[in-house]
Amino acid sequence: MKISIILFSIFYFLFSALPAQAAELTLVLRDAHRDASADYEIVVLLDTEGQEINALEGKVVFPPEVLSVQDIHEASSLITFWVEDPQQSEPGIINFAGIIPGGFNGRKGVLFSVLFKSEGSGEGVVEMRDLKVLLNDGLGTAVPVRATLARLNPLLDIIKPAEAIERDSTPPEEFTPIISSDINVFDGEKFLVFYAQDKGSGISHYEVLENGKFVRTTNPHRLANQKLNEPIVLKAVDKSGNERLAELPAYNRKTFYEKWGTSVIIILVALGLLLARYRIQKQTYNERL
Amino acid sequence: MPRNLKTKIILIIITVGLLPLVGFQVQAAGTSNITLQINPAPQCYDGVDNDGDGETDYPDDPDCSSTSDNSEAGSGGGGGGGGGGGAPPPAVVTSISFSGRAYPNQIVTLLKDAQVASSTFSGSDGTFGMSLSNISGGSYLFSLYSEDQNKVRSGLNTFPVVLSHGSSVNVSGIFIAPTIDIDKTQVKKGETLSIFGQTVPNASVEVVVNSSHQISREVRADSNGIYLHNLNTSPLELGQHSAKSRAETQDNWLSGFSTALNFQVGNVSLPSTPASGLSARGDLNSDNRINLVDFSITAFWYKRVLSETVKVFEREKLNNDGKIDLIDFSIIAYYWTG
Numbered sequence: 359m360k361i362s363i364i365l366f367s368i369f370y371f372l373f374s375a376l377p378a379q380a381a382e383l384t385l386v387l388r389d390a391h392r393d394a395s396a397d398y399e400i401v402v403l404l405d406t407e408g409q410e411i412n413a414l415e416g417k418v419v420f421p422p423e424v425l426s427v428q429d430i431h432e433a434s435s436l437i438t439f440w441v442e443d444p445q446q447s448e449p450g451i452i453n454f455a456g457i458i459p460g461g462f463n464g465r466k467g468v469l470f471s472v473l474f475k476s477e478g479s480g481e482g483v484v485e486m487r488d489l490k491v492l493l494n495d496g497l498g499t500a501v502p503v504r505a506t507l508a509r510l511n512p513l514l515d516i517i518k519p520a521e522a523i524e525r526d527s528t529p530p531e532e533f534t535p536i537i538s539s540d541i542n543v544f545d546g547e548k549f550l551v552f553y554a555q556d557k558g559s560g561i562s563h564y565e566v567l568e569n570g571k572f573v574r575t576t577n578p579h580r581l582a583n584q585k586l587n588e589p590i591v592l593k594a595v596d597k598s599g600n601e602r603l604a605e606l607p608a609y610n611r612k613t614f615y616e617k618w619g620t621s622v623i624i625i626l627v628a629l630g631l632l633l634a635r636y637r638i639q640k641q642t643y644n645e646r647l
Numbered sequence: 648m649p650r651n652l653k654t655k656i657i658l659i660i661i662t663v664g665l666l667p668l669v670g671f672q673v674q675a676a677g678t679s680n681i682t683l684q685i686n687p688a689p690q691c692y693d694g695v696d697n698d699g700d701g702e703t704d705y706p707d708d709p710d711c712s713s714t715s716d717n718s719e720a721g722s723g724g725g726g727g728g729g730g731g732g733g734a735p736p737p738a739v740v741t742s743i744s745f746s747g748r749a750y751p752n753q754i755v756t757l758l759k760d761a762q763v764a765s766s767t768f769s770g771s772d773g774t775f776g777m778s779l780s781n782i783s784g785g786s787y788l789f790s791l792y793s794e795d796q797n798k799v800r801s802g803l804n805t806f807p808v809v810l811s812h813g814s815s816v817n818v819s820g821i822f823i824a825p826t827i828d829i830d831k832t833q834v835k836k837g838e839t840l841s842i843f844g845q846t847v848p849n850a851s852v853e854v855v856v857n858s859s860h861q862i863s864r865e866v867r868a869d870s871n872g873i874y875l876h877n878l879n880t881s882p883l884e885l886g887q888h889s890a891k892s893r894a895e896t897q898d899n900w901l902s903g904f905s906t907a908l909n910f911q912v913g914n915v916s917l918p919s920t921p922a923s924g925l926s927a928r929g930d931l932n933s934d935n936r937i938n939l940v941d942f943s944i945t946a947f948w949y950k951r952v953l954s955e956t957v958k959v960f961e962r963e964k965l966n967n968d969g970k971i972d973l974i975d976f977s978i979i980a981y982y983w984t985g
Contacts, residue, residue: 412977412980412981413973413974413976413977413980414973415973433785434785434786435786436786436788436807438760438761438788439761439939439942441946441949441973441976455973455976457942457976457977457979457980458788458805458980459758459761459788459790459803459979459980459983459985460758460761460788460790460803460804460805460980460983461803461805461980461981462788462805462807464807467807468786490973492973492974492977493977494977494980494981495981496906496928496978496981496982497966497974497977497978498966498973498974498975498976498977498978528783531782531783533762536939536940538932538940538943540931540932540940540944541956542931542944542947542948542954542956542957542960543943543944543947544947549943551939551940551942551943552939553762553939555760557783557784557785557786558783558785577943577946578943578944578946578947
């Protein structure tokens with residue numbers, strides 16, 4: 359099977375004049391040596407060219423008939439919070455958007471990498487589109503963006519997301535969910551916000567314990583128990599299946615009825631039945647007399 | 648430096664650029680010396696076959712006596728042996744510490760990946776130090792900020808760091824930029840505008856006003872680090888201007904510039920709201936913090952049609968374009984407190 363991948367180089371100019379300083383996003387192609395199920399790995403790098411950047415978004419576009427996504431690694435990303443996790447939102451398009459509180463100024467910031475498998479012979483063009491990079495200036499000022507390519511760039515030697523990914527046995531880092539409420543979210547009902555980090559394989563998903571079982575959720579999560587009278591248990595699961603639990607104690611105590619409600623009803627019904635039986639027996643006994 | 652070793656030690660990048668790894672002291676333009684003292688993981692715990700014998704680290708490499716052993720090549724003579732059993736090897740700890748100068752007797756906060764990891768009080772001379780241990784190897788974004796006695800926050804000093812497992816890093820020489828505030832948002836031309844803030848005690852403070860021509864004035868902070876400059880606005884043109892400041896200590900520590908504050912020169916003076924008014928940007932739930940909650944509220948409305956109440960906070964606390972998009976997240980990231 360023969361396949362050739364072309365990393366398409368497009369120059370984006372958000373301003374009419376040639377930009378003196380433009381942030382640069384680079385697609386770097388290299389062999390997917392750390393994942394036997396994939397044939398290629400494309401790493402997305404950011405060079406801020408001396409500017410302090412705190413937000414960016416864009417798309418990686420590829421031909422889905424030629425390439426399929428095996429995995430996307432963002433565990434080593436310089437992005438602190440993803441607004442849109444890099445994932446294939448529709449065939450052939452990986453959307454991404456994220457922020458870096460405090461900003462980043464550097465030459466070889468790794469955003470994420472995509473592991474591709476070839477689906478057939480042909481020529482695949484991989485390119486970036488709709489790029490937006492914003493300054494850390496409190497205003498969200500856009501800077502010109504240049505998209506470039508590189509092949510087996512020696513710069514990547516220092517990145518090494520690591521063979522450790524394959525033997526990641528470390529759970530996600532400890533994290534603390536926060537209970538909040540705001541009139542503008544979930545109609546003012548209480549919700550949970552959370553964000554865990556995993557430096558090995560990256561976070562896969564979150565699960566929250568509700569009604570006795572864990573269910574998948576995303577941030578922010580509307581709490582089913584608005585009374586907050588039970589502990590909140592949240593689980594972060596990484597892509598290797600390691601788990602980290604975070605538990606918040608019950609904020610309010612349950613009332614006696616809430617705590618013993620079912621038991622109290624059963625006992626009262628039983629007592630009622632016994633009492634009724636006693637009265638019937640007593641009445642029968644009196645009638646016989 | 649062997650390449651494989653280079654991959655295992657620390658890459659640390661300050662906000663002014665990539666630090667070279669040759670030598671661990673860097674003079675960044677406009678800042679003090681930030682010194683990095685890096686202790687890589689012991690050879691028997693660094694994931695590298697340092698002696699080329701085909702075995703890596705303790706316990707696979709027979710020349711390693713424990714994870715803290717710093718030689719995979721063995722000790723040469725001696726041959727070790729004997730004993731057996733014994734106590735388990737000492738735990739190898741990954742750690743990082745930060746030290747520098749901020750504002751005297753104030754809280755300095757350390758963020759790890761944008762979430763509060765530690766905080767400490769600075770001394771009466773403004774010095775501070777704090778450390779984190781038992782953290783996983785990996786890439787991190789550490790940030791430091793402080794608040795002055797009027798609760799005005801500094802900007803974030805950000806340090807992207809790649810920590811290898813078992814290494815320890817000491818980042819010293821951090822000099823948090825002065826805070827800055829003004830007494831009027833609009834000043835009548837010819838009247839005085841007070842520009843003030845806090846830095847380390849007795850530092851020399853350069854106040855810079857960006858106008859059609861830049862004005863630079865030097866004042867000295869008092870023993871509490873408070874500085875004040877009364878700016879004569881007569882030479883300034885009508886319109887918008889901005890002011891910022893930086894400090895230099897008597898032993899030649901030079902900070903970066905503070906946040907730039909905008910003000911208008913007009914026909915009438917308008918007093919400034921408290922500086923908290925500035926930090927209210929991005930604080931969607933009005934808890935005086937800009938953190939994961941604000942991020943999550945914004946994320947909830949990302950690319951959605953805004954309700955009337957959300958339009959209000961989008962107008963007052965974000966960028967007032969009637970929608971939630973990347974620019975709003977950028978504003979939150981700028982004012983982030985953790």
